[in-house]
Amino acid sequence: MKLTESIAYRNVKGRPARSAALAALTALMAAAVVCGTLVVTSLQNGLSALEARLGADIMTVPASAVSKQNFENIVMQGSRGYFYMDMSYYEKAAAIEGIEKISPQLFLASATSNCCSVPLQIIGFDPETDFTVTPWIRKSLGGELKDLDVVVGNDLSVFVGNTITFYGVECNVAAKLDKTGTDLDTAVYTNFNTIKKLIASSIERGMNEFADIDPERVVSSILIKVADGYSVDEVLNDLNLHVRRTKSFKAKDMITDAADSLMGVAGIIGVLMAAVWILGLVILFLAFGMSVNERKKEFAVLRVAGASRKRLSGIVMSEAFIVTVTGAAVGIAAGLLIILPFNGIIEESMGLPFLLPGAGLTVLAGVLALAVSAGAGAISAAHSAHRIGSIDTGVILRGEN
Amino acid sequence: MNKMKDRIAGIILTLLSLLLTVGVKTLFSACGAKDDGSFMSCHYAEQAVFGMGIALTVISVCVLISGGSRIGTGCAVALIPAGAVTLFTPGVLINLCMMPNMHCHTVMHPAVSVICGLIIAAAAVHVFLSLRKRGERK
Numbered sequence: 001m002k003l004t005e006s007i008a009y010r011n012v013k014g015r016p017a018r019s020a021a022l023a024a025l026t027a028l029m030a031a032a033v034v035c036g037t038l039v040v041t042s043l044q045n046g047l048s049a050l051e052a053r054l055g056a057d058i059m060t061v062p063a064s065a066v067s068k069q070n071f072e073n074i075v076m077q078g079s080r081g082y083f084y085m086d087m088s089y090y091e092k093a094a095a096i097e098g099i100e101k102i103s104p105q106l107f108l109a110s111a112t113s114n115c116c117s118v119p120l121q122i123i124g125f126d127p128e129t130d131f132t133v134t135p136w137i138r139k140s141l142g143g144e145l146k147d148l149d150v151v152v153g154n155d156l157s158v159f160v161g162n163t164i165t166f167y168g169v170e171c172n173v174a175a176k177l178d179k180t181g182t183d184l185d186t187a188v189y190t191n192f193n194t195i196k197k198l199i200a201s202s203i204e205r206g207m208n209e210f211a212d213i214d215p216e217r218v219v220s221s222i223l224i225k226v227a228d229g230y231s232v233d234e235v236l237n238d239l240n241l242h243v244r245r246t247k248s249f250k251a252k253d254m255i256t257d258a259a260d261s262l263m264g265v266a267g268i269i270g271v272l273m274a275a276v277w278i279l280g281l282v283i284l285f286l287a288f289g290m291s292v293n294e295r296k297k298e299f300a301v302l303r304v305a306g307a308s309r310k311r312l313s314g315i316v317m318s319e320a321f322i323v324t325v326t327g328a329a330v331g332i333a334a335g336l337l338i339i340l341p342f343n344g345i346i347e348e349s350m351g352l353p354f355l356l357p358g359a360g361l362t363v364l365a366g367v368l369a370l371a372v373s374a375g376a377g378a379i380s381a382a383h384s385a386h387r388i389g390s391i392d393t394g395v396i397l398r399g400e401n
Numbered sequence: 402m403n404k405m406k407d408r409i410a411g412i413i414l415t416l417l418s419l420l421l422t423v424g425v426k427t428l429f430s431a432c433g434a435k436d437d438g439s440f441m442s443c444h445y446a447e448q449a450v451f452g453m454g455i456a457l458t459v460i461s462v463c464v465l466i467s468g469g470s471r472i473g474t475g476c477a478v479a480l481i482p483a484g485a486v487t488l489f490t491p492g493v494l495i496n497l498c499m500m501p502n503m504h505c506h507t508v509m510h511p512a513v514s515v516i517c518g519l520i521i522a523a524a525a526v527h528v529f530l531s532l533r534k535r536g537e538r539k
Contacts, residue, residue, distance in 0.1 A: 120500070155501040186500055337518075341511030348502060 008318030019323055022287055026327030026373050027334065029280040033369040034335035036273045039346070041361060043262045046181035046353025050258065055132035056223035057232045060093055060239055060248040074107065075221055079183045080121045082107040084210050084218040085246060092243045093222050098230030103129035104219035106195045108202065110166045121187040122166065124195025132223050133189055141175035147193045149174040155185035167201035181347065181355030261352055284380035292316060292384040299388050300396040313385040317378065324377025325370070332366045410527035411465025411473065414480060414520060418461040421487070421516045422454030429512035431505045432498055443505035446495035450513055453487040457520065464527070474531040480524035488517035
């Protein structure tokens with residue numbers, strides 16, 4: 001028998017308002033599951049991508065930079081901003097005992113690029129000493145970065161072979177990086193020679209806050225890997241003690257804020273999902289119960305007409321199944337239509353690393369939401385189905401109950 | 402009741418087309434002007450979507466007025482390619498800004514895509530149901 005010819009389907013269709021209301025409630029519950037799962041997974045992915053790119057144990061920056069707004073995001077996530085310190089601090093830091101690798105970086109925010117009015121963050125690294133950027137640039141580039149070559153973040157709409165102009169200096173796009181879900185996706189990476197040219201050009205044009213610096217003698221941050229046998233805290237204390245006018249941080253501590261925010265957001269999402277589900281389950285339970293109560297006579301007539309008790313329970317369960325699965329499918333589609341296309345604005349409003357999961361995990365989240373919603377419908381209707389299976393036909397038809 | 406049922410698709414299509422037309426100039430507009438007063442390419446995508454939105458609204462109103470008649474079905478058929486052209490206007494036919502975290506990428510493009518997708522889907526369902534109904538009558 002076709003589904004559309006079944007009693008359950010006709011019952012659902014015969015009460016469009018009630019069915020639509022229950023389906024809408026299930027849609028809300030399914031959307032809460034799919035949206036919540038995708039948002040929390042994306043935040044976790046973003047944090048993992050950020051952690052994966054953390055190659056250094058310690059970061060040293062000019063002490064004056066710490067007061068800069070958004071300072072941690074500048075050094076960790078490629079947000080726009082720049083500051084400089086004299087190269088002598090790098091030399092002093094390199095002389096500290098217990099350092100395995102040390103490499104400087106230079107930052108510059110472009111004023112305008114050739115496409116649009118929004119500036120980009122340019123990160124310069126020293127290819128001879130670098131140990132943090134080069135490993136993942138090599139994956140995309142497959143070779144060395146030449147002078148005036150740049151590697152662009154995944155979100156920039158420029159492609160390998162294009163040119164991009166900063167402060168009048170034309171650079172070639174040599175490679176595009178994998179997505180991280182952070183501002184690093186809109187940053188530009190280049191070697192020390194190129195960024196020094198760009199800084200010099202920005203100073204010449206009067207577009208650099210630090211007009212009196214010599215680009216050949218400055219660095220923005222120093223990345224340090226601690227040698228085996230030395231503790232990170234020990235080296236960190238030495239750096240803070242001996243390299244004055246700089247501030248050193250444990251790199252992992254700097255993503256603690258992002259991790260704490262993620263826990264906070266995950267907690268809020270969890271509470272909201274729980275609230276929607278508890279409310280939804282109570283309403284579904286009451287709605288199915290009331291619906292069966294109202295239709296006791298209808299079921300009694302079916303029983304008299306020869307329908308078994310099992311069949312009556314089956315009708316109630318089928319009705320619940322049709323309503324909840326339809327509602328859940330709509331809710332999942334709506335949830336995906338919100339999260340997938342609008343992930344950019346969600347990322348921006350949260351201000352946290354946000355990396356959507358792959359197609360497989362997204363489908364899994366949808367299937368999970370569908371299964372959980374259908375299960376919730378079945379649980380809510382089970383009690384009513386059991387009750388209708390044990391009705392006393394005679395009593396009901398005589399109108400005594 | 403049947404007449405009302407025939408008009409549901411027209412109502413949905415008209416509301417979606419109106420939302421697209423008004424929204425692209427208000428809720429999910431493109432990026433603003435640059436400091437020098439000039440516009441980026443996404444502004445022209447916005448203008449094109451606005452123009453297409455007006456056309457989609459007029460056709461949707463025709464579907465609403467004509468209900469389940471052949472004219473209504475024909476108008477709904479016309480909405481499918483028109484919706485597809487509007488869907489591909491920002492980002493494919495007319496470039497958006499380079500930075501994907503700009504308003505045109507994060508808000509305008511997804512909003513236009515979702516609304517146009519819904520218009521195409523609603524029009525396709527209406528065409529399918531109208532043709533099936535006509536087939537049953539024969």
